[in-house]
Amino acid sequence: MRYLTDSSQMKAIDSYNIEELGIPSLVLMERAAYAVSAEAEQMSSQNGSVLVICGMGNNGADGLAAARMLKLHGRKVKVLLCGKASHSTKEHSIQLAITEKLGIPAVTADSRQEYSIENGFELIIDALFGVGLSRPLNKTFIELTDAIERARISGAKVLAVDIPSGVSASDGQILGAAVKADATVTFGFEKLGLVLYPGAFYCGKKKVADIGFSLPNGMESRMAYTFGPEDLRRLPKRPADGNKGTFGKVLLAAGSKRMSGAAYMSALASYRSGAGLVQIYTVKENVQVLKTMLPEAIVTGFDREHPDMEELADLCRWADALVAGPGFSTESYAEQILHWLLKNVTLPKVLDADALNLIARHCELAGYLDGSAVITPHIGEMSRLTGKTVDEIKKAPIAAALEFREQHGAVCVLKDARTAVVSENGIYISSSGNSGMATGGSGDVLSGILGGLLAAGMNVGDAAEMGVCLHGLAGDAAAERCGMHAMMATDIISCLGAVLKEWT
Numbered sequence: 278m279r280y281l282t283d284s285s286q287m288k289a290i291d292s293y294n295i296e297e298l299g300i301p302s303l304v305l306m307e308r309a310a311y312a313v314s315a316e317a318e319q320m321s322s323q324n325g326s327v328l329v330i331c332g333m334g335n336n337g338a339d340g341l342a343a344a345r346m347l348k349l350h351g352r353k354v355k356v357l358l359c360g361k362a363s364h365s366t367k368e369h370s371i372q373l374a375i376t377e378k379l380g381i382p383a384v385t386a387d388s389r390q391e392y393s394i395e396n397g398f399e400l401i402i403d404a405l406f407g408v409g410l411s412r413p414l415n416k417t418f419i420e421l422t423d424a425i426e427r428a429r430i431s432g433a434k435v436l437a438v439d440i441p442s443g444v445s446a447s448d449g450q451i452l453g454a455a456v457k458a459d460a461t462v463t464f465g466f467e468k469l470g471l472v473l474y475p476g477a478f479y480c481g482k483k484k485v486a487d488i489g490f491s492l493p494n495g496m497e498s499r500m501a502y503t504f505g506p507e508d509l510r511r512l513p514k515r516p517a518d519g520n521k522g523t524f525g526k527v528l529l530a531a532g533s534k535r536m537s538g539a540a541y542m543s544a545l546a547s548y549r550s551g552a553g554l555v556q557i558y559t560v561k562e563n564v565q566v567l568k569t570m571l572p573e574a575i576v577t578g579f580d581r582e583h584p585d586m587e588e589l590a591d592l593c594r595w596a597d598a599l600v601a602g603p604g605f606s607t608e609s610y611a612e613q614i615l616h617w618l619l620k621n622v623t624l625p626k627v628l629d630a631d632a633l634n635l636i637a638r639h640c641e642l643a644g645y646l647d648g649s650a651v652i653t654p655h656i657g658e659m660s661r662l663t664g665k666t667v668d669e670i671k672k673a674p675i676a677a678a679l680e681f682r683e684q685h686g687a688v689c690v691l692k693d694a695r696t697a698v699v700s701e702n703g704i705y706i707s708s709s710g711n712s713g714m715a716t717g718g719s720g721d722v723l724s725g726i727l728g729g730l731l732a733a734g735m736n737v738g739d740a741a742e743m744g745v746c747l748h749g750l751a752g753d754a755a756a757e758r759c760g761m762h763a764m765m766a767t768d769i770i771s772c773l774g775a776v777l778k779e780w781t
């Protein structure tokens with residue numbers, strides 16, 4: 278598990294370490310700058326020249342200290358100071374005095390002038406703004422980021438200090454423009470803005486440098502986090518004497534006349550993530566095809582005109598977990614069934630796709646949501662559910678998921694290139710997965726995985742986080758195997774086994 282911080286949390290961590298613990302600010306800075314200079318040496322040759330672009334805050338001060346370390350290691354270093362001298366921090370003034378005494382050439386320009394970058398630098402270090410960026414870049418700074426990008430296109434490497442300047446540390450939004458880095462050395466904890474898009478595009482290879490921060494009491498519970506493959510070891514173990522019941526029974530209300538594939542993929546993904554038994558409840562037109570495609574599943578068909586609620590009640594008594602919605606349609610039978618399920622079933626449940634479209638259309642259904650439900654909307658479905666625009670949700674996905682959970686009590690899995698999961702555990706952000714997963718059916722695969730994990734007895738929050746992590750890792754394995762262009766949802770399912778085998 279890796280913690281992710283926003284800008285205000287990072288500032289609180291800084292001030293706890295400096296003011297409460299008494300670690301001198303310059304000691305932390307020295308470690309930060311050492312990590313930057315070590316990475317800079319890796320990225321450039323002994324004879325290559327390095328330009329360090331420094332703002333007037335402590336990000337710039339880190340840059341100045343790194344410039345000093347590079348100079349002491351025999352590198353050719355120049356500094357470009359950007360901003361008003363009257364804005365410089367105490368640490369910045371100290372670091373600048375040292376670089377001046379060491380004879381490191383520094384060009385000073387304030388923001389009224391144009392910043393130019395001469396040709397010939399092998400490496401540019403971006404120490405303009407860090408977590409202190411508080412407003413959009415002005416025209417001059419935008420031109421400076423353009424100049425850095427031109428140098429990068431001509432062959433210079435770019436190393437960002439803490440975060441590429443212009444990226445908001447809290448949400449990855451670009452404030453006017455941002456530096457595109459080949460690598461970023463970030464201090465203490467990964468910033469959310471390095472994981473969320475579009476910021477994640479800008480940071481290149483990420484390195485987290487431990488500079489000796491301790492966390493204030495209670496901070497961990499407020500920080501977002503992400504998982505790596507090693508976290509899959511926390512999935513429930515499979516007891517050697519287990520039987521089909523031990524591993525859980527999933528009931529899947531899915532598929533419609535035009536869409537049997539969604540039910541197939543969701544059911545197959547449930548089996549491939551460890552479920553003992555999977556039963557598909559679908560329109561009777563789908564029964565034959567699903568039995569043929571997935572003989573391992575039990576398939577119960579209902580009449581679209583008269584779905585039998587007694588039969589459905591029996592199936593729910595049989596099941597350990599419910600998945601409703603993949604390819605289910607929004608026809609009246611689907612609404613009737615969903616209404617009955619939400620009203621009567623206390624099983625842990627995943628509500629996906631058409632279940633969410635129905636909830637968006639019939640707002641009384643939202644009243645039945647509670648902590649037993651995991652909703653898995655993509656951005657479009659979230660927009661329909663909440664009335665917010667796609668743009669609003671894209672800009673603040675965590676806030677949208679938090680708000681939904683607060684209003685309805687359900688675990689919210691807001692799917693996108695980075696998926697946010699908000700549950701009783703806190704805020705989880707996915708860091709696996711790739712754009713090859715933007716292909717029909719990959720959401721059905723996720724709902725099936727979640728059903729499988731819930732049926733195995735995981736609580737809703739843990740299942741949602743682990744399921745999203747597993748889905749992304751299987752997606753990455755599928756991209757490795759087939760390439761992002763060619764991979765399809767069934768390839769993600771095919772890779773679940775290998776990922777689970779390697780990591781659990």
Ligand SMILES: NC(=O)C1=CN([C@@H]2O[C@H](COP(=O)(O)OP(=O)(O)OC[C@H]3O[C@@H](n4cnc5c(N)ncnc54)[C@H](O)[C@@H]3O)[C@@H](O)[C@H]2O)[C@@H](O)CC1
Binds near residue numbers: 306334339411
């Ligand atoms: N001792 C410390 O406090 C440590 C600080 N560290 C570094 O310090 C950074 C944070 O430093 P600061 O809090 O000084 O902030 P920054 O250096 O990130 O930037 C803040 C400065 O930029 C100005 N500014 C913000 N947005 C602007 C905009 N759009 N246009 C023009 N000016 C703008 C602010 O007015 C302020 O002067 C971290 O990212 C990290 O690199 C690290 O060295 C770790 C230790």
Ligand SMILES: Nc1ncnc2c1ncn2[C@@H]1O[C@H](COP(=O)(O)OP(=O)(O)O)[C@@H](O)[C@H]1O
Binds near residue numbers: 695713715718720722
């Ligand atoms: N660029 C991407 N990077 C990582 N994951 C992605 C990307 N695009 C889509 N995904 C994932 O793929 C899945 C797509 O789900 P969804 O849109 O519901 O698909 P469908 O409706 O076709 O089943 C989600 O889990 C989403 O997080």
Ligand SMILES: [K+]
Binds near residue numbers: 336404407438439442
């Ligand atoms: K920076």
